[in-house]
Amino acid sequence: MTYEDLRGKVVLVTGGSRGIGRAMALAFLGAGARVAVNYKTHEAAARDLRQKAGSDLGIFQADVSVREEVKNMFLEIKKSFGDVDVLVNNAGVMKTSTIDSFDEKLFMDMFRVNVLGTIYCTLEALPAMKKKHHGSIVNVTSNAVLGTAVAGTTYYAMTKAAVMMFTRRLAFEGGSNGIRANALAPGWTETDMTVAGRAEEEVAKTKRSYVEKTSLGYVGKPEDMAKLALFLASDDSWPMTGQMLVADGGRLDNLSHSL
Numbered sequence: 001m002t003y004e005d006l007r008g009k010v011v012l013v014t015g016g017s018r019g020i021g022r023a024m025a026l027a028f029l030g031a032g033a034r035v036a037v038n039y040k041t042h043e044a045a046a047r048d049l050r051q052k053a054g055s056d057l058g059i060f061q062a063d064v065s066v067r068e069e070v071k072n073m074f075l076e077i078k079k080s081f082g083d084v085d086v087l088v089n090n091a092g093v094m095k096t097s098t099i100d101s102f103d104e105k106l107f108m109d110m111f112r113v114n115v116l117g118t119i120y121c122t123l124e125a126l127p128a129m130k131k132k133h134h135g136s137i138v139n140v141t142s143n144a145v146l147g148t149a150v151a152g153t154t155y156y157a158m159t160k161a162a163v164m165m166f167t168r169r170l171a172f173e174g175g176s177n178g179i180r181a182n183a184l185a186p187g188w189t190e191t192d193m194t195v196a197g198r199a200e201e202e203v204a205k206t207k208r209s210y211v212e213k214t215s216l217g218y219v220g221k222p223e224d225m226a227k228l229a230l231f232l233a234s235d236d237s238w239p240m241t242g243q244m245l246v247a248d249g250g251r252l253d254n255l256s257h258s259l
Helices: 019-030 043-053 067-080 104-132 154-177 200-212 222-233
Strands: 010-013 034-039 057-061 086-089 135-140 179-186 244-247
Touching: 010 019, 019 034, 019 043, 019 086, 019 222, 034 043, 034 067, 043 057, 057 067, 067 104, 086 104, 086 222, 104 135, 104 154, 104 179, 135 154, 135 222, 154 179, 179 222, 222 244
Parallel strands: 010 034, 010 086, 034 057, 086 135, 135 179, 179 244
Antiparallel strands: none
16 A cells, blocks of 8 residues: 555654554654654664654654643744644553552553643644544553453553553544544554563563463564554545554453454
8 A cells, every 4th residue: 555645744643752652653654744753762763763864854852741841842843844734642651560459550551641641742633633624643652451361561551541542532522623543452563662671581481371371373573553643644544543453363361352
């Protein structure tokens, strides 16, 4: 697919300097979009991406969990590229703990980025989308929303479930203004974040375990998620809205068969 409708559009990918976000940014760039990449702390990775990508990709530093920083970021993007046509809320963090070892600070750190960050960026993108009567928002959730049998992910799953419900409500309220909202739910994907600080043996063991837990014997790749983000963002996925694409290779360990 060429996704001609994305050519010349302004796409913002939050958390776009590494991993899935980086792959998404490059995929949108390849489709002819002008891409704004948000990052919080990984400046070297962001600068490397900009150097490789050229003038149609810009990098914008902001903590998406701080509303004032998000507002300033959108002003800078508008100066550089114009109003955002496609928003990909990809920035996220995961902290693991059992239910009875609840740590309020860790939970709120996740909630602020995963939930409030998604809300803040959406609020800044909506006015221009409403004015154009056209816009596409892709929220990156997780297959944890379905309740996978992975220890320590309860509170992370709660934040991602909130994003899924926000996506549905956003689709409901935005539809009359020509705005679509969909979610992409990756399974375990090998990225800098998921393997950071882990020994090679431990990473290999983790990958084997996920191969055994999926119908396709699949370990997630950022490029696979990027292809699906392009589809959801483009008019090729019209009239899909309020939906969640689960891209996990067919997980076999869900706690329930209903959502």
